[in-house]
Amino acid sequence: MNRLVNRLAAFIALTALALVTAAPASAMTIEKIVSPSGIPAWLVREQTVPLITLNYAFHGGSSQDAPEKSGTANLAADLLDEGAGPLDGKTFHERMENHAIELGFRVGRDEFHGSLRALNEHREEAFDLLKLALTAPRFEPDAVERVRGQELSALRRDTTNPNTIASIQWWATAFPGHPYGLEGKGTLETLPRVTVDDMRDYIRRVFARNELTISIVGDVDAKTAGELIDRTFGSLPARNDLKQVVAATPRGLGRRIVINLDVPQAVVNFGGQGLARSDPDFMAGYIVNHILGGGSFSSRLYREVREKRGLAYGVSDSLVWFKRAAVVIGGTATQADRTSDALAIIEAETKRMADEGPTPEELAAAKSFLKGSYALSLDTSGKIAAQLTQIQLDNLGIDYVTRRSSLIDAVTIGDAKRVAKRLFGGGMLVTVAGRPKGLSSVGTE
Numbered sequence: 412m413n414r415l416v417n418r419l420a421a422f423i424a425l426t427a428l429a430l431v432t433a434a435p436a437s438a439m440t441i442e443k444i445v446s447p448s449g450i451p452a453w454l455v456r457e458q459t460v461p462l463i464t465l466n467y468a469f470h471g472g473s474s475q476d477a478p479e480k481s482g483t484a485n486l487a488a489d490l491l492d493e494g495a496g497p498l499d500g501k502t503f504h505e506r507m508e509n510h511a512i513e514l515g516f517r518v519g520r521d522e523f524h525g526s527l528r529a530l531n532e533h534r535e536e537a538f539d540l541l542k543l544a545l546t547a548p549r550f551e552p553d554a555v556e557r558v559r560g561q562e563l564s565a566l567r568r569d570t571t572n573p574n575t576i577a578s579i580q581w582w583a584t585a586f587p588g589h590p591y592g593l594e595g596k597g598t599l600e601t602l603p604r605v606t607v608d609d610m611r612d613y614i615r616r617v618f619a620r621n622e623l624t625i626s627i628v629g630d631v632d633a634k635t636a637g638e639l640i641d642r643t644f645g646s647l648p649a650r651n652d653l654k655q656v657v658a659a660t661p662r663g664l665g666r667r668i669v670i671n672l673d674v675p676q677a678v679v680n681f682g683g684q685g686l687a688r689s690d691p692d693f694m695a696g697y698i699v700n701h702i703l704g705g706g707s708f709s710s711r712l713y714r715e716v717r718e719k720r721g722l723a724y725g726v727s728d729s730l731v732w733f734k735r736a737a738v739v740i741g742g743t744a745t746q747a748d749r750t751s752d753a754l755a756i757i758e759a760e761t762k763r764m765a766d767e768g769p770t771p772e773e774l775a776a777a778k779s780f781l782k783g784s785y786a787l788s789l790d791t792s793g794k795i796a797a798q799l800t801q802i803q804l805d806n807l808g809i810d811y812v813t814r815r816s817s818l819i820d821a822v823t824i825g826d827a828k829r830v831a832k833r834l835f836g837g838g839m840l841v842t843v844a845g846r847p848k849g850l851s852s853v854g855t856e
Contacts (some may be wrong), residue, residue, distance in 0.1 A: 439789070441799065441809050446637035448645045452625035453799045453809065454636050457792065461531040463629030465541075466796035467644075468522040468804060471617035471653045473595035480604050482597015484523065484617075486559060487610040488516040493554040495543035500554050503540065512537040514544065520591055521656075521734045522624075522804065523617055528793060531630055534639065542643040545618055550607045559602060566599050573678040573844035574744070576670055580842040581680040581740070584668060585661035591736055619651035620644060626799035628792040659736045660684060664838035666854035669847060677750040677845025681728070681757060682740030684837050686830075688732045688805045695822045695830040697730060701777045702769045703761065703835070704728035704741050709780070711760050716743065722753040739834060750847035758839070765835035768828030782816045 442454045476483045492507070492514055494500040507514065510533040515526040525545075529537035569575040579594055586592030597605070623644060627636050664683050686696045697705075704712040704727050716726045728741025745753045769777070789795050789812070802811050843850060 439795070439812065441812070442633060443809060444633045444637055446640040446645070448620075448641045450620055450623065450625065450637075450640050450644055452627060452636065452640055453803065454626075454631070454633060455628045455795060455799070456630070456632065457628055458630045461630050462792060463527075463529055463531055463534050463537075463627065463631050463639075464792040464796045465527040465538075466525070466626045466793070466800045468524050468624045468800055469617050469619070469651070470522055470622035471651060472519045472522045473593065474520050474590035474656045475613060475617060475654055476590070476593065476595075476597075477609075478590075478593060478601075480597075480601050480609055481593045481595070482562070482602040483605045483609050483613050484518045485596050486555075486562060486602065486605055487548075487613050488518050488523065489558050489562065490550055490554060490610070491516050491544040491548050493558065494549035494551055495540075496547040496549075498543065499549070500551065503543075506536065506540060510536050512540060514541060516544075518595055520595065524800075526793065526796070534631075535642070538639050538643045542646070545614075545643070546646060548610075548614070550610060552607075555607060559605075562596065563599065563602060566596065566602065570599075571672070571674075573672055573674050573676070574742075576672060577678045577680040577742070577842045577844040580668055580670060580844070581682065581840060584663040584666065584842065585682075585738065585840055586659055586736070587662065589659045589736075590656055591659060591733060615648075616652040616654075619648045621650045623647075624800050624803045626796040626803070628796045628799075656735050661736070661738050661840060663840040663854075665840075667841040667843065667850070667852055669850055669852045670842065670844045671846060672844045674845050675747070676744045677747050677843055677847040677850075678742065678744045679750065679754055679757075680740065680742045680842045681754075681839050682738050683835075683839045685730050685732060685737035685739040686834065687737045688807075690737075692826070692830045692833065693730075694818050695826040696834050698774065698777050698781065698819065698822055699764065699769060699827050699831045699834060700728065700730050700739060701781060702773045703764045703831075705730075706777065706780065709776070711764070712741070712757060715756050715760055716753055720752070720756070722746075722749050722756070726753075726757065747846045748848040750843065750845065751849040754841065754843075754850065761835050761839065765832050768824070768831040771824050774822070774824055774827050778819050778822070782819055785815060 439455055444454050445451050473484045492503055494503055511530060512533060513528040517524045527537055527541050583592045625640060661684055686693045702710060704710045712726045716722050723743045723745040726743035728739055731738050731740055743753060788798055
């Protein structure tokens, strides 16, 4: 019992420290550092608490999965802390728990993301455990089948989940035959095919020092941070070996696909062509999208669909960008007999935004909100590290945090109207899961 209490106390202490680590964005200094072996990283020194947070990304996510074995990267990620090197799964987890070390692994379409958080007194242990996980995962048969079984159970539940069904159909229709159209978690057919050799091959091709993006926040100087980086990543292969992912644009615009499902509500996914993060119009598009559907409680869609008519609990959309494609995608859920009404309003408001753009008042309000709320994405060490990694992946520059407000201010009403037409004038792909009254599938590929 005392051991459990000690672990819990350590975890609570670590979490509390993480919540107070972040400095205000305006006072944050970001340093470019290079480890002794030549691995670059960004560092934010925070000396008020003895905590270190690491966030990193390898290029090559679920888009590296073979189509017939989708879910390979995700299964590998879920197994990295289930034993590595000389440590079996039980011992590995005990080492983490006894020192209040947090390791996280996540797979996106384009990158493999990871994180580490630990007290400074345990940082060497934390970085050593991470090194073992990345370089010597055991993939023991019992652990592989246990985790695979958990993932398959989740996939079975998803076969009756309207949110998942509508989403999977949207991506598969928008990107047929493309890695972005595959389900990153795999399917009930593909996941059983994944072997240990497949996972080892994924790690061999993806975990490398080139195209490795690292951010560190904490009570650590540049010299020590560089030594920790080499301690963990220095023995990885010099170069990755990635499959090429071709550029793609979403297809099926103008189609509506209704999937018959016996559930009380109907779930709607809608979206179309987006903007690359490197596109000069991106900031204008980001602001315009906030006005239409990105601002959860202030957007046109929220006001028209929920506040005025009470058709749904919520409705929103987002800009989503990858290395080789970009989309704007949104969703809502509503009663089956009101789905047609809700979708009609969404389509009408999207067309109105494309035709007329936002008003000057809407543009000013959105600018004010987007500038003022940005600090909330930088209020913990974990958020700061994650933001810095994304800024590096998007090639926005080390001064982006301080330049962001001026980039928002530079968007004119003329820019907003022009980009609104570009972003929302090309039609939408709509998928609906449920039994929506008065709605049927429309259009063919």
